[in-house]
Amino acid sequence: MSARKIYQEAPEEYVLPGNSACQGCGSTLALRWILKALGKRTVIVNPASCGCVYVGLYPRTAISVPYIQMAFAAGPAAASGIVGGLAARGEKDVTVVCWAGDGGTADIGVSSLSGTAERNTDYIYFCYDNEAYMNTGTQRSGSTPAGAWTTTTPLGKKENKKDMALIMAAHRIPYVATTCSSYPIDIYNKTKKAKNIKGMRYIHILVPCPPGWRFDTGLTVKIGRLAVQSGMWLLYEVENGVFRLSPPSRTIIEKPEKRIPVREYIRAQERFSRMSDEEIKSLQEIIDKKLEKVAELDGKTLFF
Numbered sequence: 113m114s115a116r117k118i119y120q121e122a123p124e125e126y127v128l129p130g131n132s133a134c135q136g137c138g139s140t141l142a143l144r145w146i147l148k149a150l151g152k153r154t155v156i157v158n159p160a161s162c163g164c165v166y167v168g169l170y171p172r173t174a175i176s177v178p179y180i181q182m183a184f185a186a187g188p189a190a191a192s193g194i195v196g197g198l199a200a201r202g203e204k205d206v207t208v209v210c211w212a213g214d215g216g217t218a219d220i221g222v223s224s225l226s227g228t229a230e231r232n233t234d235y236i237y238f239c240y241d242n243e244a245y246m247n248t249g250t251q252r253s254g255s256t257p258a259g260a261w262t263t264t265t266p267l268g269k270k271e272n273k274k275d276m277a278l279i280m281a282a283h284r285i286p287y288v289a290t291t292c293s294s295y296p297i298d299i300y301n302k303t304k305k306a307k308n309i310k311g312m313r314y315i316h317i318l319v320p321c322p323p324g325w326r327f328d329t330g331l332t333v334k335i336g337r338l339a340v341q342s343g344m345w346l347l348y349e350v351e352n353g354v355f356r357l358s359p360p361s362r363t364i365i366e367k368p369e370k371r372i373p374v375r376e377y378i379r380a381q382e383r384f385s386r387m388s389d390e391e392i393k394s395l396q397e398i399i400d401k402k403l404e405k406v407a408e409l410d411g412k413t414l415f416f
């Protein structure tokens with residue numbers, strides 16, 4: 113669907129001006145398009161994270177759907193309770209959502225998240241991935257990529273990023289997708305699709321974060337695009353176990369001439385300033401190999 117059609121179909125805004133996000137926040141950008149796709153009959157559970165801050169202080173909340181702040185590890189459990197409560201009241205037209213950061217997802221919340229996936233609870237879990245614990249000042253998370261500076265990895269993180277989307281797909285839930293805040297049409301379409309599927313749905317969104325990744329606030333959209341155009345971040349869906357690349361990632365895999373060197377993505381951010389040219393070269397080799405493998409998976413059944 114084109115941006116014009118989306119504006120016609122969903123003119124209402126649910127992420128309002130006056131929120132207290134940093135300038136250029138990729139997370140609020142993503143949430144804006146998600147809520148356009150879901151509409152006002154949506155309940156959000158938000159475990160401790162930047163989201164608990166940028167929503168604002170009652171009664172001046174900037175997100176205009178019910179927004180429940182929850183203890184870090186209990187987000188999916190709270191969402192489960194709301195799903196059960198709504199079913200008991202016979203309310204069938206409400207979408208229950210968990211909106212959580214990568215620390216709340218890949219580290220602290222993973223147990224209750226996995227539990228809801230195993231039970232196929234009827235809700236949508238969104239992980240907005242700014243690749244660190246940003247609300248408390250940029251500590252590394254299981255989702256921080258190798259090489260990145262954080263306050264707890266001052267020389268650059270040594271370990272690799274945890275692949276939460278594939279971990280969730282391995283739970284054999286009906287729908288898993290990845291996207292990025294720089295691709296609003298992709299976010300909108302995937303969220304609309306997820307809305308109409310029953311059971312547990314998981315969407316993982318890369319959201320550039322200017323203070324944490326250390327780039328100028330005007331570059332958020334560009335940085336997210338560089339992540340995807342370099343192959344550092346892949347957009348795909350796993351629907352009923354079948355893996356399918358989304359157009360922006362399929363394009364750079366099928367037409368390598370459209371791919372940009374990973375160096376352009378890395379050097380656009382201060383958080384990777386410790387990475388040497390040699391390290392970037394070996395990262396490029398890793399990505400090239402990964403893209404070859406991913407091309408083979410396109411259209412295949414990964415989990416059944």
Ligand SMILES: Cc1ncc(C[n+]2csc(CCOP(=O)(O)OP(=O)(O)O)c2C)c(N)n1
Binds near residue numbers: 214245246
């Ligand atoms: C059990 C527990 N430990 C630590 C905290 C402090 N805390 C609040 S938000 C946060 C960071 C959350 O990181 P993430 O989930 O990645 O979301 P982001 O802040 O990046 O939006 C932490 C450590 C807490 N609220 N509860």
Ligand code: SF4
Binds near residue numbers: 132140166321322323
């Ligand atoms: S720290 Fe990053 S994710 Fe958090 S509000 Fe600021 S820009 Fe958004």
